[in-house]
Amino acid sequence: MKIAVEGCMHGDLDIVYQTIQHVERLNGIKIDLLLCCGDFQAVRNARDMESLNVPPKYREMKSFWKYYSGQEVAPIPTIFIGGNHEASNYLWELYYGGWAAPNIYFLGFAGVVKFGNIRIGGLSGIYSARDYHLGHHERPPYNERTIRSVYHVREYDVHKLMQVEEPIDIFLSHDWPLGITDCGNWQQLVRHKRHFENEIRERTLGSKAAAQLLEKLRPPYWFSAHLHCKFAAVVQHGESGPTTKFLALDKCLPRRKFLQIIDIESEPGPYEIQYDEEWLAITRKFNPIFPLTFKNANFGGTQLEMQDCQQWVRSRLQARGPKPFEFAQTVPSFDPSQPDSNNSYFDYPRNPQTESLLQLLELPYLLDSVSESRVPTHGPTPLIQGGSSVEYSEEIPIDDADEVEEFAEIDDVETGNE
């Protein structure tokens, strides 16, 4: 199985797919799957742009809406995780994972799926110690605070992933596991990214949560993005343990290393994305303690036994089949001929894929429950006009072709390690 891995998408689906097809032609190969490591920017219309945390100059309707609308179809199955530049309202609809567009599957805030017999896990967002132990209190429409915290990794999701016992083949995280630079040529890295040096030396570059998962899951492959550069490492777990091949990739720009093709031995195709039995069992077990306010989950409050959950899920999947519920549009797509027509709805709908999955698992729908962040005392505040006072301190500059600008802006970057 040949898998294309891409760093940060930033909405440039057209170019990435064209490049993949170019790779196929040049090398006479067929690529079976595209994995994207975040900042996908699944912006469907103007309304979604309100949930995308980017500086005003980068607030651009890229190409995802064409795939959402059906005008274009992803030429190969695509799986992505979220980063820190996302239409967070849409990803929240698909918290448990689902088709963001035909042939484009969002792995969820945390998730595991199967593609053929390859098991792929992922964690969306970036790590921030400040928000890590909070619940998912954010709801759209986001204010200037929640638009930046909604994509911060939560302990609840990491805890769920830490329950995975069956081997994961590939894992995706947007930011790098903390300490991963020890296992690669970090000296080379800091020549190009001078501003990383202090954080590397102090071992603060990267995500603590991702590092915990790396230690626990020990997948053969781990892919990341976020820092807009290519970096490879090989981790050996223990003196005689297994190894993890880590690769971080850049964003899609000319002459940048944003794409990598890997070849993994697998069963013969055709392949398709399927629900993962163990992950659905974990979802069923932990959904009752889903933290929907500022308060963290009560991890001791789960009453179901994992073994029972897995057996229960197995019977459901055997009856229904493992294929995810089908894509469904929930809001109108951007229409370039009528750019003003996209504000003709107000509410944030439930996604039928999510509802169907929860129905399958006999779980209640909780994603639109009222959160503390919506009560008047903590209610949404209007976004600052023009965004000039909005801090983008977690930003890896999207347009960093101008390295000088990057270095200037990077001073304010918190790469998820507060």
Next chain:
Amino acid sequence: MEDSERRRERLKAMRTIAAQAEASSNFENPAVSGFLANPLLESPAALPAQEESRAIPRFDFYTDPMAAFSANKKRSAAGNQAQQGYVTPTSDSGSPMARFSSPRPGLRNTDMTPSPAHQIQMQSSYSPNQRMYQAHGPYDSPAPFWSPRTSPFPMHQENVAGYYSNPSDTYTRSPYPNHGGNPSFQAVGSPGFYYGQRGPPRHGNSPIIGSGRGGGSPYSGRTQGQWDGGRRNQVSSWSGRRGRGFHFRGTAPDEKLGPEPFYDKSMVEDPWQNLEPVVWRGLDSAVNNLHTPGSSNSVTMKKPRVSESSNKSSSQQSLAEYLAASFNEAVKDAASV
């Protein structure tokens, strides 16, 4: 008091000395010219850009006194790097994409059952993973499993009843064509997308949904539709409400270049081919440096004070560095008052 002409000459001489010092340093490792190229990270094609960046002569001595020390440290670090054996330059850049095998055959996750990719690493004789699921029922009919009575959790039936009242009809109408071998995707209900249980749009025209590559949609497949692809639009219909407009351009400038400028042959080469596994140090040492809620988050906790750092690294720190660090520490302390 020297005049400006003399000072210029003196500085020029210092530049020359500095350049010679750099050249001398580079001579010790002619392959890298003061810069260790890493074939693991960058393809040869990318090297010219790197060369360009480091071709800029660095003259640190009077612009920033500390830079002189940092330059020395960098040279030292480069030496250390070579000693650590991270980099093994290779000229083999033309190899076709190969199947990536583990640099450590025989390793395995001792407490896990093998899965396909693990097996690749292990290069063992485990049988293929058999965890494939068999479909025994209809994919799109969740109704058989909708049994609130048996659910251990409170169900929000009032919220979903409308939607699930006829679940078998839920996914049957689609504005999409069936796209060949890909999974068939269907949108929910008429007129083409799903509004959730809260009903259709409350005002405005019917939304326009692309109806694939035929039909009467304003889109016509890959022809970019009816808009001016090259014109950059500033859409501000809702910016009055939010003050957050956005840009739209039908075709991104980069896209017009075609895929060639985006392609790099390293994309099909093994990025790990020259890397040796490094034993994972674990989180314990790193976690101590992290700020966690509830703990002190002061700068002084995250970064050791001068006295501490000087004790730890007195053998490596010069007097100038120590004085500079002391000065910075004093400034920070003053600012935090």
